Every structure is written in C-alpha cells, then in structure tokens.
Amino acid sequence: MTAGASILALAGCGSDGSGTDTPLGEQQLVYVNYGGEMTAAADKAWLQPFSKETGVSITQDAPVELAKIKAQADAGQVTWDVVTLDPAAGSGACGTLFEKRDPDIDMSAYDPDLVTDDCMLPLYPQAVNLVYNKKIYGDNPPTKITDFMDTQRFPGKRIAFNLASTTLPALLLATGVPADEMYPLDFSRAAKAIDDLGSDFALHADLAAEVEKLTSGDFAMCLCFLGRVEQAVRSTDDIGIVWDGTVRIWTGLYAVKGSRSPQAQQELFRWFSDPERYAPFYDLMAYDTPFADPGVPLPDKFAPYLASAHQDEINESVVYDVKWMRENYDQVLLEWTEMTAG
Structure with missing residues (x-):
C-alpha cells in the first residue's frame, strides 16, 4: 500500500488522546520547526498538500525548544504535536517525550545512517x-x-x-x-x-x-x-x-506524546517517508536528501551549497x-x- 493510499484508507477515524474516536479529517496538528524561511517552505512543500488530501488542519509555531516540550508534558497540556529537533536531543527522549513510529511506516527509502532512533524521521541534511x-x-x-x-x-x-x-x-x-x-x-x-x-x-x-x-x-x-x-x-x-x-x-522529526491527534501525527509521518511527497521541498531550500535515492535530481541552483x-x-x-x-x-x-x- 502506498503512503497516499494508506492515508486515504485511514481517513475514517482516530483517537483524540482521550479515548474518543475522532475522524482524521477533524484532527488538528501544530507543527514546530526552527522558523525563518523553513516555516514557509514546510508549509508549501508538505503541510498544505497533506492537509488538502487528509483534511487534517495544521498550524505552525517556532522556534522549537526541548525545554518547552518538557514543560508541556509535565503540565499535561501538550500543544505541540510534531516537532523538528537535533536528533541527539530527540533520541534521548524517544519513548518518554516522543512517540515511537508506527511499525508499518516504510523506512526502507531512507539513508540508514540518518535513522538514529525508533521515534524519528530524518529531515533536510x-x-x-x-x-x-x-x-x-x-x-x-x-x-x-x-x-x-x-x-x-x-x-x-x-x-x-x-x-x-x-x-x-x-x-x-x-x-x-x-x-x-x-x-x-x-x-x-x-x-x-x-x-x-x-x-x-x-x-x-x-x-x-x-x-x-x-x-x-x-x-x-x-x-x-x-x-x-x-x-x-x-x-x-x-x-x-x-x-x-x-x-x-541533519534534523529529526518527532511526534510529541500526549497529542490529541495521535493518528494524524503518524499519518503525517507516512507522508514524509514517501520520497515522492517529500520531493517538492528540494526546490525551495538548499538541503540535501535524507533518502538513499531522492527519486529526482536535486536542483542545480542549490548545488553550490x-x-x-x-x-x-x-x-x-x-x-x-x-x-x-x-x-x-x-x-x-x-x-x-x-x-x-x-
């Protein structure tokens, strides 16, 4: 099953974190990165297309701070759902602050040297x-x-x-x-x-x-x-x-524990793990690929960097x-x- 088919097949219902089933299209995510042009690039390349296909509503926040994630978890009021982090910081909290990836997410396309724990997806080397x-x-x-x-x-x-x-x-x-x-x-x-x-x-x-x-x-x-x-x-x-x-x-993508939209978190991970869906980002920012084979040539305009x-x-x-x-x-x-x- 492709990532897109998986998303559409699972668009029926999910858990809001309190035990109540919520349709995927009614779930909401807050995506957090380091800010600047990365925010606009992520929105255009990934978040808008994902939202359009699944109905999941996504807003962004920045900058990401591990201390703030810990504070949210300690207070039992998690407002950040998916975050980008230094993988050393993220992997140290895999299973405590961050959810492990669904086992059916296909990781075979990634450069294995960049996959450093059971929670993360590697982003923009x-x-x-x-x-x-x-x-x-x-x-x-x-x-x-x-x-x-x-x-x-x-x-x-x-x-x-x-x-x-x-x-x-x-x-x-x-x-x-x-x-x-x-x-x-x-x-x-x-x-x-x-x-x-x-x-x-x-x-x-x-x-x-x-x-x-x-x-x-x-x-x-x-x-x-x-x-x-x-x-x-x-x-x-x-x-x-x-x-x-x-x-x-490189940077790691992590799903924060305690989210009210855990299914949407994992569906977004499936989106990122598909080289074809990831690819529009290459035209927007001067970053290498996290995949063993990106599937498309990286833009010549960014080669100097x-x-x-x-x-x-x-x-x-x-x-x-x-x-x-x-x-x-x-x-x-x-x-x-x-x-x-x-």
Missing part, C-alpha cells in the same frame, strides 16, 4: 563549513578549514552558531583534529581554541543574523550552516565557501555522532557553557 567574506580577503582567501584558527594570515573576527552539538566538532576540525578521531569530543582542546581566538571569536543565537553579520563585513569568517548561507547570497556574491572540511548534520555536490573537494568530513552525543548530552552542554561563559 546539511553541512557546517568555513564561510568567508570575499571582500575582506580579496586575492588571499582561506582555502582550508584550519585557516579559521590562523588570525595572523587571515585577520578578522570569526562567528559561529551558539550550539554545542554542531559548533564543537566544526571548531575542533578547524584545530586540526582528523574527522575519524572527532569523537569523543576533546573539550580541553576546544576550550583552548576559543581562548586562542579571544576577542576575534563570537557566538550568535540567531542563524539569520549570524549570516547577515558575515555579509555586512562585521565578521570575516563563519562556521555556518550552508542552508542559511544560500539565503544570504541571493542578495550578494561576496560570500565564499571552503569545502576542505565539513560537519554533516550541498555537500553531496562537492565530494571531490572535501578532505575531512565529520558525520554527526548522534549516539555519542545522546549518551554525553548533559556533559556536552555543561562543558560548552563553561568554555563560552567568558
């Missing part, structure tokens, strides 16, 4: 790379990830996203840690790198603002999410990407170690807070 302002460096641009640490040859302020799970491995890669020796993370080495950069290094909590600071020239280099870089270069050609080293990451299109140029590629991060999540956050507090 992307990369974190060294990105720089071309105007600042002119004919002497950085060419290696380790140039991020060389403030003598490449002066200027550096910026990164204030997220330990992605910035730590990117920063360690910049210090020369080989990709195959990245985990366990070397906290002392990372702390020293931050100290060595001193006032030339800053963290930012807003991805869009981070890239804006790079394009404006306030910062010369960035350890940036390339999906966000693509959005910035629509208005400027002053941004360069160094492909020498990259950190490859996709790691899959630059394999010959990448010397060191770190794949996010979800298992290690999940097992050491609290320590990572503690160490990150301490090394960035100053």
Whole structure:
C-alpha cells in the first residue's frame, strides 16, 4: 500500500488522546520547526498538500525548544504535536517525550545512517563549513578549514552558531583534529581554541543574523550552516565557501506524546517517508536528501551549497555522532557553557 493510499484508507477515524474516536479529517496538528524561511517552505512543500488530501488542519509555531516540550508534558497540556529537533536531543527522549513510529511506516527509502532512533524521521541534511567574506580577503582567501584558527594570515573576527552539538566538532576540525578521531569530543582542546581566538571569536543565537553579520563585513569568517548561507547570497556574491572540511548534520522529526491527534501525527509521518511527497521541498531550500535515492535530481541552483555536490573537494568530513552525543548530552552542554561563559 502506498503512503497516499494508506492515508486515504485511514481517513475514517482516530483517537483524540482521550479515548474518543475522532475522524482524521477533524484532527488538528501544530507543527514546530526552527522558523525563518523553513516555516514557509514546510508549509508549501508538505503541510498544505497533506492537509488538502487528509483534511487534517495544521498550524505552525517556532522556534522549537526541548525545554518547552518538557514543560508541556509535565503540565499535561501538550500543544505541540510534531516537532523538528537535533536528533541527539530527540533520541534521548524517544519513548518518554516522543512517540515511537508506527511499525508499518516504510523506512526502507531512507539513508540508514540518518535513522538514529525508533521515534524519528530524518529531515533536510546539511553541512557546517568555513564561510568567508570575499571582500575582506580579496586575492588571499582561506582555502582550508584550519585557516579559521590562523588570525595572523587571515585577520578578522570569526562567528559561529551558539550550539554545542554542531559548533564543537566544526571548531575542533578547524584545530586540526582528523574527522575519524572527532569523537569523543576533546573539550580541553576546544576550550583552548576559543581562548586562542579571544576577542576575534563570537557566538550568535540567531542563524539569520549570524549570516547577515558575515555579509555586512562585521565578521570575516563563519562556521555556518550552508542552508542559511544560500539565503544570504541571493542578495550578494561576496560570500565564499571552503569545502576542505565539513560537519554533516541533519534534523529529526518527532511526534510529541500526549497529542490529541495521535493518528494524524503518524499519518503525517507516512507522508514524509514517501520520497515522492517529500520531493517538492528540494526546490525551495538548499538541503540535501535524507533518502538513499531522492527519486529526482536535486536542483542545480542549490548545488553550490550541498555537500553531496562537492565530494571531490572535501578532505575531512565529520558525520554527526548522534549516539555519542545522546549518551554525553548533559556533559556536552555543561562543558560548552563553561568554555563560552567568558
């Protein structure tokens, strides 16, 4: 049975979470992601078509916060139904905060390396790379990830996203840690790198603002999410990407426990797990595919920002170690807070 047939066949009734059957077409979902252009892209590519076919009403909220999900669960008042999360954070709460996937959801199309727990579906893989302002460096641009640490040859302020799970491995890669020796993370080495950069290094909590600071020239280099870089270069050609080293990451889709529309949650998961239904997203955002075979060519216009299109140029590629991060999540956050507090 195809995903579409499954949805139509199950459109009769469901549970509202209180034991009362509710037709699927009368159920409602709140879908939560990181905001920005992702909200509009998800709505156009996935949520509107799903709602049109099933009758399920979907609204969106942003940004997603694990602490808020916990607070809703503790209060017994879950208002977020489907959320996108760092898979290390999500997998640590699989079965407690998040529902396990229905066993009949077909996962065979996915890249198996991205399926990291029994609750999630992988979404929009992307990369974190060294990105720089071309105007600042002119004919002497950085060419290696380790140039991020060389403030003598490449002066200027550096910026990164204030997220330990992605910035730590990117920063360690910049210090020369080989990709195959990245985990366990070397906290002392990372702390020293931050100290060595001193006032030339800053963290930012807003991805869009981070890239804006790079394009404006306030910062010369960035350890940036390339999906966000693509959005910035629509208005400027002053941004360069160094492909020498990259950190490859992805996001997990999770169904929150306690939803009043659990059947609609799982039907939305079936929608996402179909490569054909997922595909319209590729035309809207510069992200790679979570599937072993996307079924369609990824748009040429986004190739400059996709790691899959630059394999010959990448010397060191770190794949996010979800298992290690999940097992050491609290320590990572503690160490990150301490090394960035100053």
